[in-house]
Amino acid sequence: MAQTNKSGETVRERLKTSDLIPRLLCVVIAVIIWLYVMSNESPDYERTFSGVTVSIENAALLSSEYDLSVISGYGERADITVTGKKSDLISYSLEDIVPSVDVGSITTPGKHQLSISVTTPDGCTVGSVSPTSIEVYIDQIATKTLPVVVNISQVQHEQSITLGVPTPDVTAVTVSGPASVIEAASRAVVDLALGELTTGVTARGTLHVVTEDGATVDNPYLTLSQTSVGVTVPVYIEREIPITVGTKYGYFNEDNTRITVSPKSLTVRADPALLEGVDAFEIATIDEKKISGNETQIVAITLPAGVENLSSATSASISITHRNTTKKSLVVGDISIKNPNGLKYTLLTESVNLVLRAPTDIADALTDADVRLSAELNYSGITGIVQVPVTVTVADAYKNTVYELGEYAVSVMIEK
Structure with missing residues (x-):
């Protein structure tokens, strides 16, 4: 006869009840293990690697054997699906899946459709490749x-x-x-x-x-x-433009000098912007103090950059004729010396023979008192006799119409 407890439950019934919970736990653990194995260790897990670059094999052999090169086909991509253990596949990157085409067997130029082969790590297999081939263009x-x-x-x-x-x-x-x-x-x-x-x-x-x-x-x-x-x-416009000369000091004018230039004008070509507002070209500047009498000068015609001379003339004749003026000679002894460096010196020149050009109606009235000479000892570390250039200054009443002709100097002894 079976033993019972106070509630009437037999020993066998108590044993069955106490075994149920461990049995359930075993079932749960077994299911978990099965799920893990199926999800991580099953060889049937698939993964797709998208946009994998297709490499081209034996391009160097193609060049060395047949003097051909791959013109296009580099950079093509494919989607690769592989099968294997999930634990392995999730650790792979695009670098582990290597799709490629082989051009080593090509011997002629042109477009070729080549099948893609895929190299994968051990333990997984290729399920599908999309596209299955690519076109490569081969030529010299x-x-x-x-x-x-x-x-x-x-x-x-x-x-x-x-x-x-x-x-x-x-x-x-x-x-x-x-x-x-x-x-x-x-x-x-x-x-x-x-x-x-x-x-x-x-x-x-x-x-x-x-x-x-x-x-x-x-x-x-x-x-x-x-x-x-x-x-x-370039854009050009052609114009005929007069040529003129200028003066260095402004002593020449219509009353005292007649200046003629031949040719009088030039036909030129230039960008319109370069000729805008241009009324004449000044081809020379005359130094009045170096023109002692009437003379004619021949000067080369030089035009601004970008302006082309279409005329046959490459030089111009400048004729200078004095009128209503004359030369006046004076001996001037009023010589002042500027000595900014405090040199010890002796002025050796007592007077300078000057030649001036002056209006005819006032030339006779000019005297040496209307002219002053000055020289500057702008020297350092020099001794002995030096020729110092002279500056000629005419009295204010005549300074715009009377000027010296040529250049002058005085002798100065600079001592130690």
Whole structure:
């Protein structure tokens, strides 16, 4: 007879109840272990690696054996799905999955469709590859130097304006690419639509390659040494402009001097901006103090930068004729010495024989009292006799009309 407790529960029943909880725990643990194994150790876990770069194998062999190069195909990508243990797959990166195509067996130029093979780490297999193949373009690489040609269009300007020859900042560029395409390339063209022009311009345009008959070479595998160029487009206007001479001190005027220039004018060409507001070109400056009498000078015609002389004359004749003036000789002994360095000196010159040019009606009235001479001892570390240039100063009443002819100096002994 089975034993019972006070509540009437037999011993066997108590044992069954006490065993239930451990049994349930065992079942739960077993399920957890099974789930872990299935999720981490099962060989049927899949993972997709997207955008993996497809490498190209044996490109060097292609070049050495057949003088061919891979023109395109680099940088293509594929999505790779692999199967294996989850614990392994989650540790892999894109660098561990290596899709590739082999060009080593190609012997002819052209486009080739090559199947993608995939290298994976041990323990996993390739499930799928998308796409399964890529196209590679094989050809010889050629290089050619092309002249740069400028094509101007859509330009308007005034009738008086002419366009000069457009000048690119480079005269030639280098193009490289498939030999079959390079062979047909003739020149590199830049097209510029300039609109209305009133002065010269500098513009920049994109280069494109054309054939001998002008057809555009539209090939994505061409590479230019530079894709754009700057172009200077000159604009010119022609004008006849008088030529004149100037004076250094302003003593010459219509009353005392007649100056004639031959030719009287020049036909020039320049950018309109350079000639704007120009009434004459001054081709020489006359030093009145060096013109002792009537004379004719021949000077080279030099024009401002950017101005072209279209005339046949490259030099001009300048005739100078004095009128209503005369020469006046004076012996001047009023000599002052400026000595800023405190030198010990002796003035050896007692007087200077001057030749002045003066209006005829006042020349006889001039005396040595109307003229002062000065010299400056701007020396240091020099001893002995030196010739010191003299500055001639005329009395205020005559300073605008009377001036010395030539240059003068006095002798000074500088002592130790």
